[in-house]
Amino acid sequence: MQIWRFLMPSTIGFSFRMFRETLFDRLTGAPPLPLRVRDFVAEHARRGDPQDVLEIMDRFATEIRFLMNIGPDKGPLVRELLARLPGNARILELGAFCGYSSILLADTLGEEGRVVSVELSGAAVEGSRANVDFAGLSDRVEIHHGSSTNTIPNLEGSFDLVFLDHWKDLYKTDLEVIEANGLLHPGSIVVADNVGPLFGATEYLDYVRNCGRYDSENRVATVEYSSVPDAVEISVFRG
Numbered sequence: 001m002q003i004w005r006f007l008m009p010s011t012i013g014f015s016f017r018m019f020r021e022t023l024f025d026r027l028t029g030a031p032p033l034p035l036r037v038r039d040f041v042a043e044h045a046r047r048g049d050p051q052d053v054l055e056i057m058d059r060f061a062t063e064i065r066f067l068m069n070i071g072p073d074k075g076p077l078v079r080e081l082l083a084r085l086p087g088n089a090r091i092l093e094l095g096a097f098c099g100y101s102s103i104l105l106a107d108t109l110g111e112e113g114r115v116v117s118v119e120l121s122g123a124a125v126e127g128s129r130a131n132v133d134f135a136g137l138s139d140r141v142e143i144h145h146g147s148s149t150n151t152i153p154n155l156e157g158s159f160d161l162v163f164l165d166h167w168k169d170l171y172k173t174d175l176e177v178i179e180a181n182g183l184l185h186p187g188s189i190v191v192a193d194n195v196g197p198l199f200g201a202t203e204y205l206d207y208v209r210n211c212g213r214y215d216s217e218n219r220v221a222t223v224e225y226s227s228v229p230d231a232v233e234i235s236v237f238r239g
């Protein structure tokens, strides 16, 4: 990722906030963010109320510390896509972090839907599982601890929607592994977050737009909890 993207006039304020908050956490020896969010949710949210849990996480992200959740700007876009899916849809998510998007996805799908999430960081696995449990959605969300690239080949069945939201330089190679393992069916929707100018996901965008296996559409958005331009790529697998 090129550092200059974070120093553009449209991103400098956001980058400064990230730098200031990260430095403060380092100097004060703060616990990992997902565990802080877990404790904040347990203290402030209503147990068993997914929407309230999301709002409390939004509060943490705006008042205390930036969080790389999908957030309240792009959340409705994801909800709109889910309306195209059957109630018993299966979703694969790469990158759980604090469980925000797992909760949003599982809550929107309803009782029959299932979310399988893969998360590399142990603290994020612990925090996201706790938040999903607090929201009352543990029976619909399964969070695997491991790297996406190692975990994907062990997954079975196919997914109606894949949500790519881990490290951006893995989007293309992991999507290829997902395809190679037969985890998509014609009509599966692949949603890639953070493909806007800040993140420079050109290799991924070139792949889904030009490989001939997807109908791909770009939706303009802003980076969560900021006014920095961003985008989400929505690609429907042709088979």
Ligand SMILES: C[S@@+](CC[C@H](N)C(=O)[O-])C[C@H]1O[C@@H](n2cnc3c(N)ncnc32)[C@H](O)[C@@H]1O
Pocket: 068, 069, 070, 071, 094, 095, 096, 097, 098, 099, 100, 101, 102, 118, 119, 120, 121, 124, 146, 147, 148, 149, 165, 166, 167, 170
């Ligand atoms: C942007 S955050 C995910 C946010 C979450 N989807 C949400 O909207 O609430 C990215 C997460 O991906 C995880 N991650 C990074 N590389 C990964 C990999 N190779 N496999 C699985 N998870 C990974 C990070 O630890 C981090 O928690």
